[in-house]
Each structure stands twice: as C-alpha cells, then as structure tokens.
Amino acid sequence: xxxxxxxxxxxxxxxxxxxxxxxxxxxxxxxxxxxxxxxxxxxxxxxxxxxxxxxxxxxxxxxxxxxxxxxxxxxxxxxxxxxxxxxxxxxxxxxxxxxxxxxxxxxxxxxxxxxxxxxxxxxxxxxxxxxxxxxxxxxxxxxxxxxxxxxxxxxxxxxxxxxxxxxxxxxxxxxxxxxxxxxxxxxxxxxxxxxxxxxxxxxxxxxxxxxxxxxxxxxxxxxxxxxxxxxxxxxxxxxxxxxxxxx
Amino acid sequence: xxxxxxxxxxxxxxxxxxxxxxxxxxxxxxxxxxxxxxxxxxxxxxxxxxxxxxxxxxxxxxxxxxxxxxxxxxxxxxxxxxxxxxxxxxxxxxxxxxxxxxxxxxxxxxxxxxxxxxxxxxxxxxxxxxxxxxxxxxxxxxxxxxxxxxxxxxxxxxxxxxxxxxxxxxxxxxxxxxxxxxxxxxxxxxxxxxxxxxxxxxxxxxxxxxxxxxxxxxxxxxxxxxxxxxxxxxxxxxxxxxxxxxxxxxxxxxxxxxxxxxxxxxxxxxxxxxxxxxxxxxxxxxxxxxxxxxxxxxxxx
Numbered sequence: 001x002x003x004x005x006x007x008x009x010x011x012x013x014x015x016x017x018x019x020x021x022x023x024x025x026x027x028x029x030x031x032x033x034x035x036x037x038x039x040x041x042x043x044x045x046x047x048x049x050x051x052x053x054x055x056x057x058x059x060x061x062x063x064x065x066x067x068x069x070x071x072x073x074x075x076x077x078x079x080x081x082x083x084x085x086x087x088x089x090x091x092x093x094x095x096x097x098x099x100x101x102x103x104x105x106x107x108x109x110x111x112x113x114x115x116x117x118x119x120x121x122x123x124x125x126x127x128x129x130x131x132x133x134x135x136x137x138x139x140x141x142x143x144x145x146x147x148x149x150x151x152x153x154x155x156x157x158x159x160x161x162x163x164x165x166x167x168x169x170x171x172x173x174x175x176x177x178x179x180x181x182x183x184x185x186x187x188x189x190x191x192x193x194x195x196x197x198x199x200x201x202x203x204x205x206x207x208x209x210x211x212x213x214x215x216x217x218x219x220x221x222x223x224x225x226x227x228x229x230x231x232x233x234x235x236x237x238x239x240x241x242x243x244x245x246x247x
Numbered sequence: 248x249x250x251x252x253x254x255x256x257x258x259x260x261x262x263x264x265x266x267x268x269x270x271x272x273x274x275x276x277x278x279x280x281x282x283x284x285x286x287x288x289x290x291x292x293x294x295x296x297x298x299x300x301x302x303x304x305x306x307x308x309x310x311x312x313x314x315x316x317x318x319x320x321x322x323x324x325x326x327x328x329x330x331x332x333x334x335x336x337x338x339x340x341x342x343x344x345x346x347x348x349x350x351x352x353x354x355x356x357x358x359x360x361x362x363x364x365x366x367x368x369x370x371x372x373x374x375x376x377x378x379x380x381x382x383x384x385x386x387x388x389x390x391x392x393x394x395x396x397x398x399x400x401x402x403x404x405x406x407x408x409x410x411x412x413x414x415x416x417x418x419x420x421x422x423x424x425x426x427x428x429x430x431x432x433x434x435x436x437x438x439x440x441x442x443x444x445x446x447x448x449x450x451x452x453x454x455x456x457x458x459x460x461x462x463x464x465x466x467x468x469x470x471x472x473x474x475x476x477x478x479x480x481x482x483x484x485x486x487x488x489x490x491x492x493x494x495x496x497x498x499x500x501x502x503x504x505x506x507x508x509x510x511x512x513x514x515x516x517x518x519x520x521x522x523x524x525x526x527x528x529x530x531x532x533x534x535x536x537x538x539x540x541x542x543x544x545x546x547x548x
Contacts, residue, residue, distance in 0.1 A: 048427060074429035088420040090532040091413075099417055102410045103429030112411040143536055163429075 001026040001198050002047065002167055007056030009042055009222075016042040017053070017222045024167065024215075029189070029199040031213035031230065033206075035242055039222040040202045041083050044171050047200075048080050049073040060167070075103060077166035081156040083175060083202070089145030093136055093155055096144050097127040100159045130162035133192050150181045154188070161193055168199045174208050186211040206234070218242065254385045258457060260497050261392035265450030266470070267477035267489035268399060269443040274478045276439045277419035278331070281471045282323070282339030285346040286316035286444040287451035288466030292350065292366060294452025295461065298377040300357045300365050305377055305456065309395075313448030320444020324437040331422070343471060350463035371462030375455050392453050399446055403486040406442075415439055419483075447474075480518060482530030491529060 004022040008015070017039045024030050034040050045051045047058055049070035057064045065073055079100070088096050098116055101123040105111070117124060131137045134154040139147065144155060153173055161168055173189065174182040186208045189201065194212060203209050209216065209230060216233040218226040220242040226233045233239060266287050273280045294312030297303040303311070327338050356365035359374075366372040378388055406412040414435045417425040422432050455461045473496065481492030496514075503510045525531065530538075 050423070050427075069431065070423075070426040071429050071431045074427055080427060082424075086421055086424045088417055088424065090420055091416060092536065095413065099413060099425075100428050102414060112414070113409050115408050116410055116413050117408075141536075141540065143533055159428075 001061065002200075003057075003059040004043075004047070005057040005059065007043070007046060007053045007058065009039075009046060009051060009053050015222050017046070017219075020056070020219070020222070020224050022217055022224065022227075024198060024200055026198050027196065028214045029194045029201060029212050030215040030217065031209040032200055032202045032217050032219065033204070033209055034219035036204075037221075038219040038242075040219055041171060042222075043219070044080060044169050044200075044202060047073075047169065048078060071103070074163075074165075077163075078169065079160040079163055079165035079167070080169035081153070081160050081171050081173060083171040085149070085152050085156060085175075087144040087147075087152055087155055087159075089143070091144055092140065093131065093142050093144055093147070094127055094140040096155055097130050097159050097162050098123060100162050101126060104163055126162055130158040133161075134158040134188060149176055150184070153177070153185065157188070157193060161197070166198060168193070168197055169202070170199060171202045172204065173201065174203060174205055179207075182208055210234070251385050254389050256497060256501060258385070258389040258392050260493050261389065261396050262450045262453045262457065263474075263477075263497065264396055264490050264493045265399065265453070266447045266474040267481075267493050268403060268486065269447035269450070270471075270474040271478035271483070271486070271489040272403070272415070272439055272443045272446065274475070274483055275419050276415045276436065277422070278436070278439075279336045279475065280339040280443075281336050281468060281475065282343035283443065283447045283474050284466045284468070284470035285343035286320050286447035287454065287470065287474075288346060288350060288461075288463070289319060290316040290448030290451030291455035291461050291466070292353070292372065292451075294448075295372055295375045295455040296355065296365065298456065299372075299375050300355070300359075305381075308377075309449065309452045312452040313445045316448030316451065317441045317445035320447075321437055321441040323444075324440030328433055328436060340468060340471070343466070343468065347463050347466050350466070369463065371460060372455075373460040375459045375461070377456050378459070388457060392457075395449055395453070399449065400486060400490075407486060411435070411438070476518060479522060479528050482525075482528030482534070484527070484530045484532040484535035488528050488530045 002024040004020055007017055007020045009017040020043065032040050032043065042051065046053050049068055049072065053066060058066050060076060060078065065076065088099060104123065128137065131140055134157055136151065136154055136158060139151065144152065147155060157170065157173060174185045177185065182205055190212045201209065201213060213230050216228065216230045217224060218233060218239050225238045225242060226236045266283055269286065270280060270283045290312035293315045294308040297308035297311050298305055323342055327335055330338055351369050353366045354368050356363040356367055364374045414425065414430055417428070418432055418435060425432055477492030477496060478489040480495055481490060482488030500510060500514055503513060506513060
C-alpha cells in the first residue's frame, strides 16, 4: 500500500524528518504518534505531495510518487484531513463534499460544465451518503463556516472519504475536542469509516489511538523510534520517555 | 420614451457592468486584479479598428476585440500563475499601465474619404462612426448592449451552477484545499482569466462605438479600481452583486451631482464604511444562502 524509504526533510537548520522508514499495511488502521514537533504533519504533507522530501522514496502501490503534485496524488487515491481544519467556509456542507468529487473519474470540460447539483448525478448521491455516514445530513444546506468545531471535523472526514480513497490520512481528527467528542469521533472512525479501508491516523490522544489503531508508529525529533502493535509499542521505554520524559 | 440623457446613463451602466462582471469573476477565484481596464481598452481599440478601418460588421468586431482581449488575458494569466495576493494585484496593475502606455504609442491611420482615421497616439481614436453610419438610435444601441449583457449574465448564472463555477469558488476559498481535492489550480486560473478578459472585452468594444472617440487615458487605473469596487460593494455571493454595485456607483454619483467636486469624497466615504461592515459586499455568500433558504421555505409553504 504505502511505504516510505529513508525519507528526510530539512527546513533551514531544522531537521524535520531524518531517514524515516514507514510501512502502512493495507486494510488496517495505522496510527502515527509523537510529541509536538516530532514531524508527524511534515510526514503527512510529504505523503500528500504538499512538500517534497529532500531524500528518500514514497511508494504508493509500488510506484514512487515523489515529484507528483498534490492534486495528482489525490487522484492516485490518497485523501486527507488537516490538523488545522480546512473547509470551504463560504460554501455549504453539501457543496464541500461535492467539491471532493469533481475530479473523480473524467474531469473533462463536459463534466466541468455540468451542473453541480444535478438530481441524476451519482456524485450527489455519493455526497449525501457520505454526509449521512458522519451524521451531517441535516446540516447539508448550512454554510460550513457556521458549523461547530466537532461538526467541521466530521465534514472534513466526509469530504476525505467520499471519494472512497485507497489511503485515508486523518490528521488529528479529534484535535481540540472534549473527551466525549473524542470518543464519538473514535467510534465514527472505528465503526463507519475504517472498515475495509486503509487509514493512517495522526493523533496525540492515546485513548483514540488505542481504540481505533491496529498498527502504530512513533516519531520523535523527526526519527522513527518504534513501530508495531499499539500494545507493544506503547510499553516501549523510548516511547514512554518521548511522551513523559526521563525520570 | 426615456430621454437620451437617461438612456446614456442606462447604456453606461450596461457597458460598465461588463467590466464589473469581469473583475467579479476574478474576485470569486480569490484574485484581485487591478488590470481589467486593459482588456476593456484592448477590445475598444481592436473592435473600433475592425469596424472603422477594416469595414467589418459590428458583431464580428465585437467577437474579434473580445477574443483578442481574452487571448492576451490568458497570456497574462500564464505569466502571473506563480504569484498571488498583493503581488498578483501589482503585476496586473503594471501590465495594464504598460498597455495604456503602448496605446499612447499606437498610430495606425488609414485614409477614408480623404481624411486620416484611426488611433493616433495621445490624440486618441475618433470617427468611430458605425452607429451613425448604420442609423442606430441610442435606444437601439442600449438594447444591443443589454442583449449581450443578458447573455453574459445567463452564461454566468449557468457557470455558477456548474462544477467549473464551483472550482472558481473553491480557489477563492482555499487554493491548497482545492489542490488536495484532485484539482490543478493552474488550469482553472487561466480559464478564469480568459473568460474575464473576454467579458471585459465585450464592454470595451461597446464603449468605443458608444462614445465614438477613445483615448488611452480612459483606460487608466481608476477604471480598474471602480470595476473592482462594483463587485465588492454589490457582493461576491452572486453574479447580481456587481450589477448592484454598478447601479449604486453610477446611479448614486449621478444623483448627487449637486455636490459637484465633493461627491467623490462622499461616495468614497460611503464605500469605505460599507466595506468595514460588509467586507464581501451587500449580497455576500451568507446573505445569498439566507435569501435562497427563505425563498425555498416560501415555495414549500
């Protein structure tokens, strides 16, 4: 599915990632954790083509996608959400999800000049179904900027998975949420989003990670310090030290 | 029958609406262009040359002038692809000034009925007599302008409901997010520049034939600033926004002529106050959605 080989990225004097190897097993939910500034979001930005790595390879289904643009990588089958929520705030909830479907299939001029909300367009049904999955169907006509934070996170998730991507990257899906809201997002991911899909969840919250992930990778200071099943990884001394510090 | 003064104002509103729609389209895509007056000017000269010097029919000249404006707009779109925000605005302003200064150098005159006719640098381009040669009344010409304006409006309403229109709004919202939806912004920014150039061009050819005389100074930065202000006053939520902006601008300015030299100060102050309280204009996206939902509820009831 996705494999990173010796990926490094330097910003000025700062080494954001150093020789990171990563493997995302297909059909499972993997987690990527690490303290603030450990390079998690940089890694996601490299996978999705927003940044190019200085060295290394990003293999998606065996093909090196380094050098591909962000829009090409989306069309290859990678979709993402953002740590700092990004929605088209002046468009409605439904339009936000429809936006993700424009480039699905053949983005010819005939398709582009077609109406966005055509009743017999399968894209409309796909969008409505995605909104139903994340319990946002009743808010379909609401302007996205007026949604509360948890609902905007749900909208981002709907927009990311509506294309049925091969790889779904969720960057802090519970960022800024209360414990109850976090539990709701965890159950949404576990029960409705993850089944049958390859996901990478980037998160700080261990309860969410241990709830939804079957595979875990830990970054610290831009280097991978552990990888494996959540139970074993979270007990490793270097992981505990990275999160809690040395005695 | 409205008198000629009123008709002239109405036809002015129609022609200026076209450049307002042009600037509006770019504003929707998140690009503030201070250069749409250049495409208005290019088409004014090209269209007028086509009818006056080459004897082309008006409608063909209109397509020619607007097409040329669209082509150059596309080229400028390619050149400015890598810049955005303030830098894009400055680049478009610089380009428009370059065109205006080139028009000062443009001399292309042909002898017609024993007289030299055609653009002559700073002296401008007079004798654009297609309206008189074809006995077109002010009312008929106004109707021609509004027929084209209605066609453009109809096209833009369809565009707003289309996926391409949605992409334009997505670009205006968040370029990176648009990219991560699998869309290459380059293609669509150039498309927007070409369409906007064409629409501004339509206004330009009409303008030249309406006033029968044009000079480079007409196409200065103030025309560009006004064309931007129309959309920002009327609102960026609907294609009707810039038209409301034009009607307010021209209608209001005409109605306060009594204030003479002070009217621009009063108008500028009003615009500034309005933009503080309504930064995306009277009919911004939120108000348009609200109006639509009220209408929908009303119909359902």
